[in-house]
Amino acid sequence: MTTPGLNLFIVDDTPAVAESLRNYLNNRFGNNLSISTFISGAEALQSVDKETGIVILDYHLVGENGNKTLEAIKAINPKTEVIMLSSNEDVALAIDAFRKGASNVIIKGKHANRKLHSVIYGIVTYPVRVMEYDWGINKYVAMFLLTFAGMGIGVFIIVQLFYKIIQ
Numbered sequence: 318m319t320t321p322g323l324n325l326f327i328v329d330d331t332p333a334v335a336e337s338l339r340n341y342l343n344n345r346f347g348n349n350l351s352i353s354t355f356i357s358g359a360e361a362l363q364s365v366d367k368e369t370g371i372v373i374l375d376y377h378l379v380g381e382n383g384n385k386t387l388e389a390i391k392a393i394n395p396k397t398e399v400i401m402l403s404s405n406e407d408v409a410l411a412i413d414a415f416r417k418g419a420s421n422v423i424i425k426g427k428h429a430n431r432k433l434h435s436v437i438y439g440i441v442t443y444p445v446r447v448m449e450y451d452w453g454i455n456k457y458v459a460m461f462l463l464t465f466a467g468m469g470i471g472v473f474i475i476v477q478l479f480y481k482i483i484q
Contacts, residue, residue: 323441324368327354328361328386329375329402338373341430342437349441358386365393371440373433374419376403376410384417391418398440400433 325342329335335354343352350371355361358381361372372390376383387399398420403410411422420440423432454462 323370325350325352325371327373330379369397371398373400387417
């Protein structure tokens, strides 16, 4: 099941875990994320494209290495934010994932969902944070400006389409 918004893929070979995480994130972000779940890296790679914003990737997939899938995702779209999930607390594994392009590594456990929420929230609100911290604009003014700019672009596109239709 998917919802409209920023594309987020969950790749976990345990469907119940993937669905539970999808429901958790859907409850937190609503229509801001379009969430799709996959049970293998190969299945997810068929859907990864230039529009893929975030991938939550289980490191230990049956018969697959999460880092190989990570490299393939980054080859398709280097801008995709990949968050690795692992039940292994090995520091070398985390370092290797970061070297291959992971944005974050989260250890599965009691607080993993909250950590994921925090990381994804940071990715989703990045434009506001840039305007706030780098340009010194108030957070609410930044949200207003981004909303206004988005609406302006939308109106411009609609007017252009309408203009082409009437000619």
